[in-house]
Amino acid sequence: MSQDRQEHVQDENDPEGIVNRYWGWGETRALRPEHGLPARNQRGPFTRHWWAGRWLRALARWIDGARLSRGRHYARAGQVTELRIEPGAILGQVQGTRPEPYGVRIEIAPFSDTEWQRAIEALAAHALYTAQLLNGEMSTDIDLLFAGVGLSLFPSSLAQNPENELSGKADFRATCSCPDPVKPCKHVAAVLLLAGEKVDDDPFLLFTLRGRTKDQVLDALRAQRTRFEIASDQDLGPHSPTQDTALAHRLADFWQIGPEAENVHIRVAPPDIKLEVLRILGDPGLSGNEPIIERLERVYEAVSQRALDIAFGERRSEEETES
Numbered sequence: 001m002s003q004d005r006q007e008h009v010q011d012e013n014d015p016e017g018i019v020n021r022y023w024g025w026g027e028t029r030a031l032r033p034e035h036g037l038p039a040r041n042q043r044g045p046f047t048r049h050w051w052a053g054r055w056l057r058a059l060a061r062w063i064d065g066a067r068l069s070r071g072r073h074y075a076r077a078g079q080v081t082e083l084r085i086e087p088g089a090i091l092g093q094v095q096g097t098r099p100e101p102y103g104v105r106i107e108i109a110p111f112s113d114t115e116w117q118r119a120i121e122a123l124a125a126h127a128l129y130t131a132q133l134l135n136g137e138m139s140t141d142i143d144l145l146f147a148g149v150g151l152s153l154f155p156s157s158l159a160q161n162p163e164n165e166l167s168g169k170a171d172f173r174a175t176c177s178c179p180d181p182v183k184p185c186k187h188v189a190a191v192l193l194l195a196g197e198k199v200d201d202d203p204f205l206l207f208t209l210r211g212r213t214k215d216q217v218l219d220a221l222r223a224q225r226t227r228f229e230i231a232s233d234q235d236l237g238p239h240s241p242t243q244d245t246a247l248a249h250r251l252a253d254f255w256q257i258g259p260e261a262e263n264v265h266i267r268v269a270p271p272d273i274k275l276e277v278l279r280i281l282g283d284p285g286l287s288g289n290e291p292i293i294e295r296l297e298r299v300y301e302a303v304s305q306r307a308l309d310i311a312f313g314e315r316r317s318e319e320e321t322e323s
Helices: 003-007 015-022 050-060 065-077 113-124 127-134 142-147 186-201 204-208 214-236 259-263 276-281 292-322
Strands: 080-086 089-094 102-108 172-176
Touching: 050 186, 065 186, 080 186, 080 204, 089 186, 102 186, 113 127, 113 142, 113 214, 127 214, 172 186, 186 204, 204 214
Parallel strands: none
Antiparallel strands: 080 089, 089 102, 102 172
């Protein structure tokens, strides 16, 4: 890479450069910051997982192709100097052609308390979704679950008026202090792309951008599942006492398998989600140099492997005996 390439990012045909040349400000190439945040992926897609890719596509559709391309170049060149994701907003600083970086603010309409309650109830009814999120994963049909309660994790419409309050009908807005009259600009694009890498690593950030932190969502899910369990116990009503039958009256069929056994299904296989129960319960915060979940993970793996060895070892022995 040449020295000129290292010091500047060529940017002569964009509105910022045109404004600079019009007013005689000279340099029309973006200054390289000393401590930029270059994108992790220097070529190809910025994301690996479907949720981050879809989130980026949902937002990038409002950025014209030329600005998106320049934003991609800015992101990879390290022009973004600051990036912060907080409930309902992404904040960034981007170094352009002027000494002072441009400030970028991207807002996404948060769900109301009532909307969040609907979402939490839907998520809590399916433990698999919670376990996958705790494992850094997100089910491909989670948006269908949100759609079922009239919501979406992914923004659907751009707010044209910066003064209007965001809502479900206009749930995305982007502003930048640069002179480009068209928004979203390339600086917004650069910040969005880097934020996409963060979302790729942590799907809980999708919830943060809708107004709730990871801890808030997990606490609400645990509380809701407890309410479900209490309600389920109450629905069962009082337990009727079991009527005993004298053994003398059951000798003929005592060792026979009844029709109830048809509903019993035994599946010997590794769990779909590793440490599902532990991840849902969370770390108890016990003292020690190593988190208790990491210590128990090795125990669980050893026990699970031993169970598989015993189960399939016995089966293989039976097959060998029969053959």
